[in-house]
Amino acid sequence: MVDIQVLGGPVERSEEILTPDALAFLGELHERFASRRDELLAARGARRDEASRTGRLDFLESTREVRESDWQVAGAPADLRDRRVEITGPTERKMAINALNSGAKVWLADLEDANTPHWENVVGGQVNLADAVRKTIAFTSPEGKSYALKGDKHAVIVMRPRGWHLDERHLEINGKRAVGALVDFGLYFFHNARELLNRGSGPYFYLPKMESHLEARLWNDVFTYAQEARDIPHGTTRATVLIETIPAAFEMEEILYELRDHMSGLNAGRWDYLFSIIKYFRDAGTDFVLPDRNDVTMTAPFMRAYTELLVRTCHKRGAFAMGGMAAFIPNRRDPEVTEKALAKVHDDKSREAGDGFDGSWVAHPDLVPICDEEFTNVLGDNPNQLGKLREDVSVTAEQLLDVRSTPGNTTAAGLRAAVDVGVRYLASWLGGNGAAAIHNLMEDAATAEISRSQVWQWVRNEVTLDTGATVTADLVRELLADVRQSLTDVVPAEHLAPAVELFEQVALADDFPDFLTLPAYERI
Numbered sequence: 001m002v003d004i005q006v007l008g009g010p011v012e013r014s015e016e017i018l019t020p021d022a023l024a025f026l027g028e029l030h031e032r033f034a035s036r037r038d039e040l041l042a043a044r045g046a047r048r049d050e051a052s053r054t055g056r057l058d059f060l061e062s063t064r065e066v067r068e069s070d071w072q073v074a075g076a077p078a079d080l081r082d083r084r085v086e087i088t089g090p091t092e093r094k095m096a097i098n099a100l101n102s103g104a105k106v107w108l109a110d111l112e113d114a115n116t117p118h119w120e121n122v123v124g125g126q127v128n129l130a131d132a133v134r135k136t137i138a139f140t141s142p143e144g145k146s147y148a149l150k151g152d153k154h155a156v157i158v159m160r161p162r163g164w165h166l167d168e169r170h171l172e173i174n175g176k177r178a179v180g181a182l183v184d185f186g187l188y189f190f191h192n193a194r195e196l197l198n199r200g201s202g203p204y205f206y207l208p209k210m211e212s213h214l215e216a217r218l219w220n221d222v223f224t225y226a227q228e229a230r231d232i233p234h235g236t237t238r239a240t241v242l243i244e245t246i247p248a249a250f251e252m253e254e255i256l257y258e259l260r261d262h263m264s265g266l267n268a269g270r271w272d273y274l275f276s277i278i279k280y281f282r283d284a285g286t287d288f289v290l291p292d293r294n295d296v297t298m299t300a301p302f303m304r305a306y307t308e309l310l311v312r313t314c315h316k317r318g319a320f321a322m323g324g325m326a327a328f329i330p331n332r333r334d335p336e337v338t339e340k341a342l343a344k345v346h347d348d349k350s351r352e353a354g355d356g357f358d359g360s361w362v363a364h365p366d367l368v369p370i371c372d373e374e375f376t377n378v379l380g381d382n383p384n385q386l387g388k389l390r391e392d393v394s395v396t397a398e399q400l401l402d403v404r405s406t407p408g409n410t411t412a413a414g415l416r417a418a419v420d421v422g423v424r425y426l427a428s429w430l431g432g433n434g435a436a437a438i439h440n441l442m443e444d445a446a447t448a449e450i451s452r453s454q455v456w457q458w459v460r461n462e463v464t465l466d467t468g469a470t471v472t473a474d475l476v477r478e479l480l481a482d483v484r485q486s487l488t489d490v491v492p493a494e495h496l497a498p499a500v501e502l503f504e505q506v507a508l509a510d511d512f513p514d515f516l517t518l519p520a521y522e523r524i
């Protein structure tokens with residue numbers, strides 16, 4: 001008998017989500033899969049240490065057969081054949097309605113990078129998703145503005161659960177914290193899979209931050225079990241996997257293969273990818289030092305290698321290739337900011353469409369028409385460009401790892417920006433907002449990881465700035481004090497002090513903390 005304890009406080013309508021049957025389903029998932037999750041997390045560390053020591057990663061010899069044999073992933077379900085524009089965002093009620101009404105083909109309903117896993121967000125997000133699936137979702141803002149779904153065409157919901165590394169401490173299963181990914185997946189699947197199928201859609205997921213095909217195999221086994229247990233036809237659950245860690249870039253084909261019955265595509269999650277490179281090669285010396293974050297664009301040679309390989313690999317296997325997030329966001333009160341953001345997003349989406357991606361992401365409803373236009377320019381009447389095989393592309397391990405050729409500078413302004421943005425974002429995250437507009441850019445857990453890991457990397461490598469100063473822990477502490485002072489009237493006091501402490505912890509610890517959300521979670 002599985003012992004399940006709900007330790008989280010009351011959340012409105014939680015009794016509709018945390019039903020005895022739903023909790024029993026979570027218990028079954030944990031009995032079958034939680035220990036495998038633990039083993040896979042342990043394996044990550046060993047591989048990372050080796051890569052960090054040698055500065056090398058390569059395609060796996062043990063899976064050569066998978067790369068060289070002939071196979072295809074399952075065909076796309078009808079409502080995922082055209083994914084030219086996808087809007088991402090947290091599952092907060094008003095934003096959920098705005099996303100569904102935005103004109104995007106897909107809403108990536110995010111319980112991950114854009115979400116603080118406060119218990120209210122975890123359970124409240126599931127309430128909102130259940131209403132969104134049933135199209136009953138409505139909301140009245142404190143100012144009295146009413147929100148409801150408009151018309152009869154809404155974005156298809158693709159939910160993103162937490163990555164494998166995060167636990168859910170408000171649920172204990174057999175005396176241990178629950179696995180965040182299984183909680184998010186399990187509750188959504190339990191309450192919505194059948195309903196979605198009855199409505200001509202299905203339980204669709206974005207799967208984040210995986211580091212190997214064995215982690216994809218675990219997801220595939222979870223899907224297979226969940227379908228059997230809930231009497232849902234095999235293969236109706238679908239995954240789009242984010243290739244957003246450097247080891248996963250070496251296992252794209254293997255990941256597609258593991259999930260082939262449930263596969264929808266791969267996505268180029270550029271922000272976590274950059275973070276992962278810093279993390280993986282943290283002790284591999286100056287060859288992996290990245291310049292200022294703003295200098296690292298998608299045209300850097302190693303980023304071109306990654307995205308080109310992703311399109312080539314997906315289309316060879318019949319899977320969708322999905323583009324990533326340009327962080328520039330419009331500001332309805334500032335036309336100049338908006339004009340700049342629209343131009344940047346045009347460029348980004350135009351390059352992705354030209355490269356062969358089948359669609360891409362935007363962070364804001366006002367960007368939906370830009371992405372739509374750029375993809376429609378290339379797709380015309382076709383729903384996707386799976387037929388564009390990109391046989392011209394051939395990418396080597398050296399090209400994927402060629403960080404050294406990235407043009408850019410390491411500047412004092414870049415260092416200060418990393419500290420400033422990192423602290424502001426952590427304060428927002430602690431306050432319950434996992435996505436925030438900061439200096440006209442979208443910031444979320446992935447971009448914040450870059451800020452803090454870049455500071456860590458520059459200290460570790462004693463990087464010289466444009467001013468001639470060397471980056472040291474003391475210099476960063478001085479900056480942190482200065483940034484803290486400058487934010488006293490900007491950031492609520494209750495979040496500022498913990499955000500500063502947390503930033504210092506994740507940017508200056510001797511041993512690189514794996515994820516900033518791990519220590520941050522202990523503070524909420």
Ligand SMILES: CC(=O)SCCNC(=O)CCNC(=O)[C@H](O)C(C)(C)COP(=O)(O)OP(=O)(O)OC[C@H]1O[C@@H](n2cnc3c(N)ncnc32)[C@H](O)[C@@H]1OP(=O)(O)O
Nearest residue numbers: 088089095098099113114271325363364435436437442446
């Ligand atoms: C690296 C990655 O993983 S990227 C994916 C994860 N990140 C995300 O999903 C971030 C998504 N974007 C957002 O969360 C938001 O756009 C933010 C936080 C960056 C900016 O939000 P705001 O400051 O509220 O923007 P703004 O004031 O311009 O919003 C205008 C309207 O658009 C809505 N809106 C803005 N972004 C979104 C969105 N992504 N989805 C739905 N509605 C949105 C707002 O709710 C607001 O609605 P209202 O007029 O009815 O009040």
Ligand SMILES: O=CC(=O)O
Nearest residue numbers: 269270271272446
């Ligand atoms: O999840 C997306 C990313 O860029 O990270």
Ligand SMILES: [Mg+2]
Nearest residue numbers: 113269272446
């Ligand atoms: Mg990410």
